[in-house]
Amino acid sequence: MLLQILANALALGAAYALLALGFVLILNATGAVNFAHGDMVMAGGYVAIAMGSVLQLPGALLLPLVVAVMALLGFVFSWFAYFPLKNRPPVSVFISTIALGIIFQNSANAIYGAAPRKGPPLLSEGNFGMGGITIGAQALGIVVVAIVLIVAQHLLLNRSGIGRKLRATAQDREMAEAVGIRVNRMIALTFALGSALAGAAGLMLSNTFFITPTDGTNYVIKAYIAVTIGGWGSLSGAVCGALIIALFEVLFPSLPLLIPPLKIIAPWLFTQTASTILLYVGLLAIMFFRPQGLFGETVQRRV
Amino acid sequence: MNAVVRSVMGWSRSGIRPLFILGIILLALWPTLMTSAYQMRIFTIVGIYALLSLGYQFIFGHAGALSLTQGTFFGVGAYVTGILSVRYGLGGEFTVLLSIALPLALAALIAAPVLRLESHYFALATLGVGQVMLLVAISWQDLTGGANGLSGIPGLTLFGLEFGKGYGIMAVVWVCVAMGAFVSWRITRGLYGAALVISRENRIAALSIGIDTAQLRYAMFLLSAMFAGLAGALYAHTIRVVSPEALEFAIMVACLTITVVGGRTHIAGAILGAILIVNLPEWFRAMEKYYLIAYGIALLAMIVAAPYGLIGLLEQWRAKLLPEKPPAMPPAEPFIFVRAARSAAGPLLEIRDVHKHFGGLKALNGISLTVAPGQIFGLIGPNGSGKTTMLNVITGIYRADSGSVYLDGTDIHNKRSFVIAQSGIARTFQNINLVEEMSVLDNVAVARYGFDNAGLVQTFAAGRIDPAWKRARSNAMYVLEGLGVATVAQSAAGSLAYGLKRKVEIARALALEPRLLLLDEPAAGLNEGEQLDLADRLRAFARGGLAILVIEHNMPFLMPLAERMACLDYGDLIAEGTPAEIRANPLVIEAYLGSPEEKRA
Numbered sequence: 001m002l003l004q005i006l007a008n009a010l011a012l013g014a015a016y017a018l019l020a021l022g023f024v025l026i027l028n029a030t031g032a033v034n035f036a037h038g039d040m041v042m043a044g045g046y047v048a049i050a051m052g053s054v055l056q057l058p059g060a061l062l063l064p065l066v067v068a069v070m071a072l073l074g075f076v077f078s079w080f081a082y083f084p085l086k087n088r089p090p091v092s093v094f095i096s097t098i099a100l101g102i103i104f105q106n107s108a109n110a111i112y113g114a115a116p117r118k119g120p121p122l123l124s125e126g127n128f129g130m131g132g133i134t135i136g137a138q139a140l141g142i143v144v145v146a147i148v149l150i151v152a153q154h155l156l157l158n159r160s161g162i163g164r165k166l167r168a169t170a171q172d173r174e175m176a177e178a179v180g181i182r183v184n185r186m187i188a189l190t191f192a193l194g195s196a197l198a199g200a201a202g203l204m205l206s207n208t209f210f211i212t213p214t215d216g217t218n219y220v221i222k223a224y225i226a227v228t229i230g231g232w233g234s235l236s237g238a239v240c241g242a243l244i245i246a247l248f249e250v251l252f253p254s255l256p257l258l259i260p261p262l263k264i265i266a267p268w269l270f271t272q273t274a275s276t277i278l279l280y281v282g283l284l285a286i287m288f289f290r291p292q293g294l295f296g297e298t299v300q301r302r303v
Numbered sequence: 304m305n306a307v308v309r310s311v312m313g314w315s316r317s318g319i320r321p322l323f324i325l326g327i328i329l330l331a332l333w334p335t336l337m338t339s340a341y342q343m344r345i346f347t348i349v350g351i352y353a354l355l356s357l358g359y360q361f362i363f364g365h366a367g368a369l370s371l372t373q374g375t376f377f378g379v380g381a382y383v384t385g386i387l388s389v390r391y392g393l394g395g396e397f398t399v400l401l402s403i404a405l406p407l408a409l410a411a412l413i414a415a416p417v418l419r420l421e422s423h424y425f426a427l428a429t430l431g432v433g434q435v436m437l438l439v440a441i442s443w444q445d446l447t448g449g450a451n452g453l454s455g456i457p458g459l460t461l462f463g464l465e466f467g468k469g470y471g472i473m474a475v476v477w478v479c480v481a482m483g484a485f486v487s488w489r490i491t492r493g494l495y496g497a498a499l500v501i502s503r504e505n506r507i508a509a510l511s512i513g514i515d516t517a518q519l520r521y522a523m524f525l526l527s528a529m530f531a532g533l534a535g536a537l538y539a540h541t542i543r544v545v546s547p548e549a550l551e552f553a554i555m556v557a558c559l560t561i562t563v564v565g566g567r568t569h570i571a572g573a574i575l576g577a578i579l580i581v582n583l584p585e586w587f588r589a590m591e592k593y594y595l596i597a598y599g600i601a602l603l604a605m606i607v608a609a610p611y612g613l614i615g616l617l618e619q620w621r622a623k624l625l626p627e628k629p630p631a632m633p634p635a636e637p638f639i640f641v642r643a644a645r646s647a648a649g650p651l652l653e654i655r656d657v658h659k660h661f662g663g664l665k666a667l668n669g670i671s672l673t674v675a676p677g678q679i680f681g682l683i684g685p686n687g688s689g690k691t692t693m694l695n696v697i698t699g700i701y702r703a704d705s706g707s708v709y710l711d712g713t714d715i716h717n718k719r720s721f722v723i724a725q726s727g728i729a730r731t732f733q734n735i736n737l738v739e740e741m742s743v744l745d746n747v748a749v750a751r752y753g754f755d756n757a758g759l760v761q762t763f764a765a766g767r768i769d770p771a772w773k774r775a776r777s778n779a780m781y782v783l784e785g786l787g788v789a790t791v792a793q794s795a796a797g798s799l800a801y802g803l804k805r806k807v808e809i810a811r812a813l814a815l816e817p818r819l820l821l822l823d824e825p826a827a828g829l830n831e832g833e834q835l836d837l838a839d840r841l842r843a844f845a846r847g848g849l850a851i852l853v854i855e856h857n858m859p860f861l862m863p864l865a866e867r868m869a870c871l872d873y874g875d876l877i878a879e880g881t882p883a884e885i886r887a888n889p890l891v892i893e894a895y896l897g898s899p900e901e902k903r904a
Contacts, residue, residue: 035421089517091369095425095606102556102599110593137675217552221434225426234424273442280431287424288416 004135006247011139011208014146017203019219020226020238021153024193028170028233029190030082032093036101038220039194040077044070044202045211046108046118052120059122059203063145067196067204074195078188086187098155101216108213118204141224142204148240149200153193157235166190225283231293240295247278316425323571329576334473343469345585347541347637349532350476352579355554357483357559357570358530362565363559365491366523367503372413372429375436376528378547381537385453385545386446395461396781402536410528437550437732441453452546459540466540468566473673476537477899480875483530484570486763490526491568493769495762497749499523508736511698512750512815513724522759551699551848557726560602566612572651575613629793632744636777640813649712650729651676651696651850652819657706659689659874666692667703674819674867680842681850681882683864686893688871690854694821697852698730699723710819725753727835729817731808733824735855739797743788743807744779746796750814751775782810786840801828806837813844820844820851826860838864 006102021040026034028234034040048059048066055062081096122141168176169186169221178182202211205219223238225246251276258264262270286294308346337343359373380402387393387401413432440447447453457469460476466475491499502516504511520760539545548554557580565576580598587594609616650673659667674680682691695701697708699720708716715723737746751757756772760767783789788806791799796807805825814821825841826834838860845851856859861868862882869879872894878885885891 033426050304080603089611090423091367092371092606094423095559096603098556099599099603099606102598102602102665106593106595106599126639142815217430218434221427221430224430228424228427271442273438276438279377280435283411284428285426285567286415291424 006141007135009247009250011142013243014134014143015201016242016246017239018146018197020223020242023223024238025190026194029187032090033242035097037223039101039104039216040198041202041219042120042216048119048161048203049117059120066199070199071192073274074189074192079190085294105213110243114208116208116212121207230292231295237295304896306762343473344414346475347473348579349577350480351538352581353480353574354448354483355534355558357487358527358572359562361523362527362545365499366520369426370429371426372433373531373558375433376531378550380532380548381539382470383537383544384536385456388456389453395459399536403532406528406532410525414524427468440547440550454544456539456543463842489763493762494757494775498752501749504738505736509726510720511730513721513753515721540559560598566614569614572612572614633776633780635780636688637781638778640816653709655707658704676850677848678847679845679865681861681868682854684871689874727818729812729815730821731812735804737796740792743796744792747811747814748779749773750811751778782814786810822853826857834860
């Protein structure tokens with residue numbers, strides 16, 4: 001039982017990690033919050049559904065296509081949401097991404113309606129039996145795909161020339177510009193990368209949890225929380241934060257299954273609602289007591 | 304009598320006020336042309352959103368914090384009214400008050416952990432609170448009716464009078480808008496309003512002149528919650544049902560869009576924005592589901608093209624097409640801005656064994672110094688030696704890892720930045736921190752915030768002109784004259800040359816009536832004549848009892864000015880003494896020029 005729950009938590013955490021990674025990449029490159037990041041997940045889900053219904057292919061084969069479409073969308077996104085505002089305070093970008101999120105949401109709503117839709121599974125809907133426990137093929141698939149993508153992202157950023165330029169841009173834009181890096185191109189590329197990761201997460205989440213046009217808000221909050229827990233701006237922290245959230249979300253409501261007396265003591269506590277509320281309260285507590293995140297070191301802004 | 308008429312005439316003609324007056328007349332005439340109950344209802348909802356946005360302007364516009372919880376306060380207000388009137392049959396005199404009180408309490412509760420956070424965290428935290436409230440509304444079915452909500456909310460009754468459908472509720476809503484507009488105007492003007500501007504535009508500068516920026520934000524947040532609660536109550540009475548929709552993010556988005564489109568600090572902007580955004584779906588009814596996309600496009604277009612909204616745009620055009628004569632300069636009102644230390648004996652500033660490190664970098668390594676009342680103390684050292692860090696530790700922007708700082712015998716170490724400023728330490732900044740769009744005069748006048756008891760209530764209660772602001776500007780004029788920069792009083796601070804900006808910062812610091820003045824490279828950007836002039840003026844202030852700590856690289860300026868000097872190098876105090884001793888000190892020479900061996904190599 002516990003292993004199955006952990007496997008589900010790991011799958012959810014892997015999807016959240018993709019989402020949080022993209023969020024941090026954009027955050028580091030631009031210094032601004034991409035509020036539409038959750039809507040990119042939602043868009044990825046719908047792109048997968050649209051392509052799946054036309055091509056009749058499993059998600060694993062659709063994935064490269066979805067990633068490509070979402071990367072393109074990320075490019076276009078940056079032209080509207082970021083570049084016109086790049087010399088303004090970050091809060092302007094925050095608002096412009098809210099605006100684009102609204103456009104995404106309502107476009108999805110106009111095309112697909114508000115009813116939940118189910119995305120294509122990565123391979124099949126079946127289960128694997130391993131040593132007495134059954135693990136969903138989808139859950140396993142998500143973990144594998146996420147690991148592949150995270151490793152690819154890591155290699156791209158740390159082992160390639162373009163990755164070095166991307167990191168330089170994120171670290172100090174003016175300095176990067178001074179040494180001849182095409183900073184704007186790098187930022188657009190970061191948006192493409194972030195959007196692609198979000199799209200991949202969307203493809204996978206839309207099968208397990210279905211997708212509706214308004215799901216984006218929920219997902220961006222998850223990314224936000226993961227980044228807050230992991231330390232603002234830290235890539236590895238974001239992945240850890242995503243896993244922690246997913247573990248909590250999956251484990252907490254199923255505690256009574258593992259420890260039956262809990263069902264009698266406090267049945268109201270172990271609901272989805274209560275666990276979401278607890279997650280937010282925990283988030284507030286972290287922001288209050290450790291604004292640098294659970295793992296980070298205190299950073300002081302220079303005056 | 305004639306004078307009153309003339310002043311009213313003058314007021315009505317200045318700025319874009321003729322347009323406002325025309326707008327108000329049109330707005331008042333509009334309802335008389337309405338033929339259907341539906342039109343009246345739309346107009347009522349416009350008023351409700353205008354009220355919501357007026358409230359949102361406090362936190363988003365005036366405090367400059369992106370709150371995403373205004374829609375939640377609105378929904379909570381609506382639910383309070385819905386629950387109390389449907390389940391308990393309470394009248395409007397209770398439901399409306401409680402609809403204001405509960406969001407207020409909620410705001411007070413969440414503000415404590417959230418308000419001191421950076422803007423992105425603030426937005427996230429407020430968003431999280433909204434999601435929690437939505438979940439509570441959906442799952443607490445016994446109270447809220449769950450996903451279906453509560454229907455059958457009666458019309459608004461106040462003390463037995465009924466304000467039902469049509470003109471009744473419309474009148475109540477628009478009276479509330481008028482009152483809200485009045486409150487907003489009264490609170491955000493004058494000295495308090497100027498304090499809001501500097502807190503929003505340059506928090507560090509605001510703290511340095513003793514303004515408790517967190518408290519201002521807190522007040523603005525509470526006000527925004529109260530307005531939203533009232534709007535929510537009126538909404539419940541207007542549409543007669545309350546459901547989780549009232550708590551959904553869509554309301555927040557509409558409110559944000561209205562405020563950005565209309566103008567984030569203009570009262571007229573809230574009303575204009577509400578008219579446009581509420582009617583948008585009506586005007587684009589043919590587009591059905593797509594009109595919400597138009598919201599997004601409108602929001603995006605405005606944030607890119609006109610960040611201060613339509614009203615801000617109008618004002619910009621007016622300023623370009625019909626430039627106005629700047630208002631007459633206020634007469635200078637003398638006051639004693641150089642205060643003598645309380646106790647003549649003992650040092651005014653005493654720093655004892657202060658350590659400060661950033662990660663592995665030791666910025667200050669056990670520094671001890673004293674500055675006597677009336678003394679001019681020079682602090683030198685190569686770039687990165689810790690001078691500015693020292694200033695930031697004294698003024699409480701950084702907290703020292705260990706050690707203590709005494710001002711006139713009181714330990715100020717660990718006190719908050721604005722408290723330290725209030726206790727008599729004023730400063731200037733190496734990279735100038737003025738509000739660029741504000742006039743020089745106003746930049747200095749706002750430093751009088753702590754002296755005239757300028758609070759929210761006082762500003763609200765003052766008459767048409769805030770007397771505290773008038774006094775502050777007159778005092779500021781006096782300080783500007785004292786530094787010889789009164790001629791630029793009306794220029795925007797951003798338009799000044801570098802050296803002048805430095806002098807304006809010194810003027811602002813002096814307006815705080817400090818006992819200790821900390822200057823970070825005051826001579827940078829001044830020519831030789833101006834440097835001599837500044838040195839003369841500083842000497843005169845010091846003779847009046849003001850202690851001055853000067854960080855400077857410019858030795859020809861500093862050496863004749865300072866009575867004592869100290870030199871920092873890599874966080875260590877390597878020398879202290881008279882200027883002559885410092886000049887001759889081999890350690891100082893080595894710190895500046897490198898060791899002889901290095902030079903030979």
